[in-house]
Amino acid sequence: MNTYDWIVVGSGLTGAAVSYELVKAGFSVLLLDRSSDPDSATRYSYGGIAYWSGSTDLTRQLCQEGIETHRSLSAELEQDTQFRETNLLLTVEPDRDPEQIAARYAQVAIPPTVLSPAAAHDLEPMLDQQAIAGVLQFPHGHVSPEAMVAAYIQAFTKRGGTSQISPVTGLLTSQGRVTGVVTPTESFYGDRVLVCAGGMSRSLLASIGLSVRLYFTQAELIETVAIDPCLQSVIMPAETKRFEMEAAAGQAETDKLWDAPGHEVHPPILDPGAVQLRDGRIRMGQWSRTLTDPTPAIDATASEQAIRLNVGQILPGLKDVPGEWHQCLVSFSGDRLPLIGAISGLEGIHLFSGFSNPFAILPPLAKRFAQAATGQPDSVIAQLSPLRFAVPTS
Template structure:
């Protein structure tokens, strides 16, 4: 039986990018994915690249590296990731003072510009002027989530890497606490190293092995609308994003996550929309913090909530025919991913928990591949799961 250098669990953007970078360096790599048709967070993502929003030395460095990487990726991977820079329009609700909201963004590396209601409606003609007190705008990066992920996978395969589809069963370990492979519903694969890139199910996967990791997940909900004649001029999101505050609140008491059917905090809705180059739309986003990854969600009520919220801001979009979707989104306590060796088992690693995956995964996949090849990297060290 073949023994791989690396097996990667999960073929979303994290696993795909890491598989490519490890293969590119010369490792033998197997990428494992449960679904032939993706059901992960990458599949339902906006694909945004918020290179302007960095606030720390680490995130500024990685934002620069990420933007540089995106500008050459289509050529390197020999496939169009649909990378572009477009106007991000962040709406400010009528009950919030625009100047106060603008000040809350003063510490980011490229502060967004405050614009009036009239300017906002000139930038995005479909916007309802009655719904806002003003807006913030800044240039924002964007890729097509599935296209960049598939480009990474195909480039990995072209370099000799492999991908297999199967339902994950368990990690193969020895009595000496060494991880030596992965068992699926159809096969057992051997490797020197296993890295978990399983997004929202990472916590459950590790817990099944008795490993307590500070990685969490939310249930995200969107509406996907097929190609439409409506042509938006910008990517729209709220200036007062609630999701990061929700994530911070939900991780304050780690023990709450041990309750198998618990809603830790109330659900929130950040009303926004992105339009892809083919004219299709993704409208979102509801976030629920439910400790059961298989929790039942009332899709009818959720879709109504999403439609009412987007109608308030962009009335033309509210009744367009579309389909409600749901996925799990991984996050951590400090917005930085967990990257590196898991101390409980030698040969077991994690690369998960990205708050801005399309910005940070490409540069950190390069760094991780170089790090496990022997290069020193202080940034990777600071993202250790033992931090």
């Protein structure tokens, strides 16, 4: 019977990155996932690196570490993550004042440049000048989410890590600690288990009586067929509604709603945006819904029509590009910061999830987590402990 230092549950960006860093730090690591290509938040992400967005000392530091990591990560992993430097254009609706909206971003590490509709069109010819009052321009990074995960996993296995496709159906406990995981065919044992299962993390931990302030949205988007390069920038709305929704749906007062299916914690929102990957595919969306059932019935036809209509208003050339509707779970916490570290209640169980800006801050946090696991205290990791939230008891 093999026993590992760490068993990591979930091989999306979080699990892949932290598994690589743990094995690099000298630990034996088993990485498990239900599929080699799961319908996960990583798989359908835009892949944007918002390193400009740090608004506190902590997030500014992590964003700076993140972009520095990305610029050398392909070389370190010996596989192309498809990293590039690009522009993020945040569109302002016609009846809104771009300067007033730009003022809301005054606290970020790199404040925006306000562009007129004509200047925005010069930078991104796909934009309809008549549909916007202007844009906020930021320097931005971008990777292929799939390429980045593949690079991490390849580097992980080259260093001796073990990766296996097998869904984790439960956690093993004995004498007050978690000792391993259960799959449909066998059990695996480890000194410590790290849950990186995104939107499924809460229910997996709840199966052994552990509560965490971690939630999820149902994200819906369209992924098109590959077409000739047309989008030169990443496009998103300047007044993004998703973060407001997460803040409202992640309150302590609503925590108990997440323990049972059938609730809609907050009305759904649609943030129209788009990005084109290097292979020509375009991802555009997105709906976000706070439905407490991880597998709800959603009207895919109506959802796709709404996405196409709203994206088509600002990027009319994309409205009818052939593509397929997809949905996935995106985890979040109540304060837009991830939950990283040990969970109270049982020994040997840790969490690494809830990233609202994953591609910018996750790589340095994976490295810091692994170093902390060797016994080196890390003040940044300490600030992100799940213990910072008091879970309601009634």
